[in-house]
Amino acid sequence: MKKWLFALVVVMMSVTVLTACGGNNNAQSGNTNNQGTDSTEKIKLEFLSLKQEQASQAAFKEIIKRFESANTNITVDLQSMNADQLKTTLRARAASDEMPDLVTWMKEIDPEYLLDLKGESYLSNLNAESIEAANALYNDEVYAMPIDNGYIGFYYNKTVLADNNLEVPTTLTEMKQVAEALKAKGIPAFATGSKDLSVAYMPLIALFSETVFGRNVNWSAERDAGDVSIATDESWKLAFDLHKDYVYGYSDTNASFNIGYDDANAMLAQGKAAFYGNGSWALEPIRQVGPDADIGLMAFPISDNPEESKLLVFPDTSLSIMKDSKNADAAKKFLEFVASQEAGEIWSENAKVSSTVNGVNVDYDPIAADINQYISSGQFTPYGDRVLRSVFTDKLWEDFSKYMLDRTDWDTLAKDLDAAWDRAKEVEASGQ
Template identity: 30%
Template sequence: MQTKKMIAYTSTLLVSLALVLGGCGNSGGNGAGTAPDTSTDTPKNNEQNKNASEESDKPVTLTAFLFNMDKRQALEETFKKFTEENPNITVDLLVNDQDYYTVLKTKIASNDMPDIVMGEYGDLLELGQAGHILDLAGDTYINNFSEQIRSQMTTPDGNVYGIPLDISGMGIYYNKDLFKQAGIDSFPKTQSEMLAAIDKLKANNITPFGLAVADGWTLAHSLFTTIAGTSDDVKSLAEEAKTGKPIASDRLTAGFKTLDMMYGNADPQAASNNYNASLSLLAQGKVAMLQQGYWAYSSIMDINPDVNLGFGAIPYSDNADETRLGVNINVSYAIAAKSAHQEAAKKLFDWLTTKEGNAIANNNMKQIPVIEGAEVTSNPIADDILSYVNAQKVVPWSQVLMNGSTRVEAESIMQSYFFKKKSADEVISEIAASWAKK
């Protein structure tokens, strides 16, 4: 049995992340490096404090609308712990992992927006600029984040529309035992090595990849990692894409060879598999590899706690120096501008960004904390991700710089690519056109 050990999110890790992720979603650090003015000496703020005090004495139920179904139980346990310490505040979860943004827009249009919502940077920027969620930049708990992490949260105008709970990685899970059975000594660092590994697996009657084509977002993620993994500056690429400039490049086109390897060497039921089915295939040793994010780890281990997994960066060329792992702050949580329970929601956010609260959340979710000093139980996948971070071999995610509609459109685009109804050039052109939409 593996001895449990603790990892703490430290300054060294933060600096390493800053070197490669610095400025993602922030054009100049506006509002990121200076503590916000939190003065409460005005009559208006005094009145707000009085109202907040009165509200704190009354039972409050917060509704949180989320899309991470596989983290539902973990978040419920986390919120229960918060309620133990704050008996007047409970949190009810509403989860939709299929058409989240469509449903959210419907709720907004019908004036039925939940108290708390979640989203990537681009989604929250869009919601914030439309006035649907609060700017949290002036809240004191924002200073619980390091300067480097705040730079990932802050818009060019100095606004902060949401708080992340963790950092996460996107790469390829691989079954170490199946690799050993096929005579593969280490995870491939180049496309040629990946092809050779696939051939060895097939020669030993081992299915190389699992896929979840029925859940188009999983294929969309394979496009997003390809875009990021073939770019030297994802942030600049995103800014250019938003102005209508093409994103096509020889490196990006060459990167599609990796997608072809994954798509062309998947299990026979790939076309009908959903997300959960793909996790089961990996956990049960029926496939050797699966592209997914770190968020999937707890669900995989729930299926088979004895599976022996590693986590590697996806190679998109034959230059091993270009192979980097996608690492970023994960999805963020925001407060509705029309919420009747804003102070209670902010109390929850305050708790989630303490070392204690963030450690509880991430131990439950089995994620990597975003708050410096928060300690969680380590595991082999977290260790693999942190090894890339410490080696400064990581790249930001491209999808966090897109809006929700572009990510949704990417799902059907990539399903068409899987079924060979679109070429790589068509995919690149269509996702660029969607990215440029206002």
């Protein structure tokens, strides 16, 4: 795995680094049960979170409030930021040897900076399959504690379809017919754009999860063994073609570079587009715009066989403790509370996602029924970009839009992606 933190430490040591107040207290000792502690030692846990959505922040704040009321000597300082900000902050903090105590897990964080949670008793409160999937990148360690199961699929506005006498498409032929019918009426079939490339990137993840891993769960292992390649596998090309020809091709291409994340959420909620490819995190902002909008969730039909349509369902939000935390015991106590049914219900009700805590079943939104249907029928895959090496996904993110916008051809892109796959494998093997 790419050790980007380690590689930048030497560079960062040579410049002036601004550091935030970190774990500046001695480690807490004593038991780590969920009944609170009588210790008078004041401990401050610094928690860097990737969850910027209002509902997710509110959920964390409520969880922290209840935790602090039971552990009066511990306070939790929640700091929300985006992925780039978190990477930059951790690089600087590694250089100054002032790492935070808790973070929302990212696969780009090298394991040498994370605390192995294997054997912690509170993990038994969580769905074992979710824990295994969240730590699929590692050997036998547990660095990430998943607190919810997310998804990436295609939201659809039922009212838009009904008003235009259209049915929810279950095959690729039907999707073509629906998209053409909407186009004839001047309605973008898909809400997407290029102002914020994540709006376009998310549906591509859903698509290659279906076309590649939905058809062959062993594809990565076979690629490492040299038995398959992106250049020769039609499943990868299919994902990129569906993305270019449908998700982008039937969107408002004239306004593409003026449409960002908030705009796309609003388009779907307000019925200005029929479909929108994104993840579980988009549900809350969609509901903010259209609380009563009649929204469903579906997997994109990748062929004329409806059974090939599989929803990407995976552990989403996970928490990690930094190995150099000066307050590791207190941080474990916090994770123990997060893994409780009380905290699980708070998170699920507010963030509108399914909890990994055993026994927590919150009917957080009507689309929960759609998700459960895919899961119960076995029409889902847990393999998306999070089980791929960072060097490869960095290249994927860098180049995917070139194909979408006809700035490169498939042979060139596939060759570059295969080269990136090989580099990623070499980097992991060398321990760089």
